[in-house]
Amino acid sequence: MAALIPQIPRGVRFAEELRLLRADRGVSLKGLAEELGWDASNFGKMESGRTLGSPEVVEALDQFYGTPGLLLALWELAMADPSQFKERYRRYMMLEAEAASLWHYSVTMPPGLLQVPGYVREALVAGGLKGEELEQQVEARIGRQKMLEEEDAPPFRVILFEAVLHNSLCDPREWRTQLEYLVEASERPNITLHVLPFGSGLHGLENTSVMFLRLSDARTVAYAENDVWGELVEETSRVERLHRTFILRMLEEVPCEPST
Template identity: 35%
Template sequence: MARYKAPTTRLRRLALQLRQLREETGLSHQQVANETGLVASTLFRLETAKTKPQLRTLRTLCDLYRTSPERREELEALLRAASEETWLQPTAEYLPGPYAAYIGFEREASALHNFEPSFVPGLLQTEAYARAVIAGSAPKASPEEVDGRVAARLKRQELLTQQEPLTLDAVIDEAVLHRLVGGKAAMRTQVEYLREASRRPNIRLQVIPYETGAHPGMHGSFAILRFEEAQDVVYIESSTNDLFLESQEDIGRYSLMFTDLQELALGPEATDALLAKVLEED
């Protein structure tokens, strides 16, 4: 599998600013192309973060847009930051492209809203549970691929304990607690860890109990990544086609769905009581 360089929100911010600068000057893509020699389609890719500009291209555009020295310096700093290697490079060869992209976004998010109907959220998985999930859901993966994906998943969890930790709001279906992923011992350790992790101030865990019946999340899992200086992103993972949704309509729709799921779920204290009950019944 080819190495995959995960995009960052810095690149998305740079793309947004380039588009804003062009629009402020009143120039069309074709007009900019005529003035700079760039292909109009290349300019479009630069403004949608599909392609990272070279430094000389960025400077050419700044000259055309008559960008102030201060803003030019900011844009060049964003370009340098977007070019940095990410922590996942050592394991990137074992990660599907969209998943690597998700990890890149996740590391720069300030908050994550995650709904999971079948699995414990990746950020809250123990190593044994993660290994069982990855091996079970990708039965043709080699031991090296499984090891690489487990290592990447565990590395992600540092986001919850770093100096300025990610805020995680997670909702899971009760079925997650009763599926014996990795066997009884592994599940017991996993549920105990959920109780421990959910006591951290930056983590809110809720469970939708069986008696709720049908609910909006039954169609599948999703994650909403919140950013302080960039547009939010909805990530939907599936066995055939992972999706990144960035339109305001989609973000609003999934945000409303997540709020509905939180209202249907048990509160944090009742969730902890349910986790304790699951352990007692084991």
């Protein structure tokens, strides 16, 4: 029986290709940074597999090395690898912190940016976290909310499916605190909150929560997730389809009339 050949992880394959291309070109990390305008440490982290980088950097490398589309294809395969979930979410959080405005559609729970500590803790415990990791994640999620409390806080528009307001916590006091916080948050000048009532009809985001980030360079990216899956979406056509569905839900606030 032939021995099985271990499959090289996609991220490792991508990093290896970056190293080989730079070696063939005979350019240093510093020289690459001078040519393309990004920090040399960024390229070093990509070549060592510590980060996959952004599509903009990868496209620039494709052009520099004369490999049209090769590196971008390898990057997309690496990003699609389930083991890269934390990498994709780390990039999302970086983009979230830089966003000029945010829109969110939520199916079952308040967006993380509007959750109180008690809600965060119960949600993370339900997801299997405990001990030190649980405490770190609670602190990290609550810390992200500071961006909405600053003087130059970005506009944040939220659509909550009515189910969000009925999925209560085990602790009634914490649930009341969460509901009161949503009311308080909706009164801030930079936050707009809509509730999509039951009976509003089926639509393209029936089972998926989505956050849209409008970036300073006028691009929009999206992070879509459900109970078992999460994806950072940067491809323009896919983002536009999600965004169009989101806008339609904002316009269609009148429940469907029953057929006669």
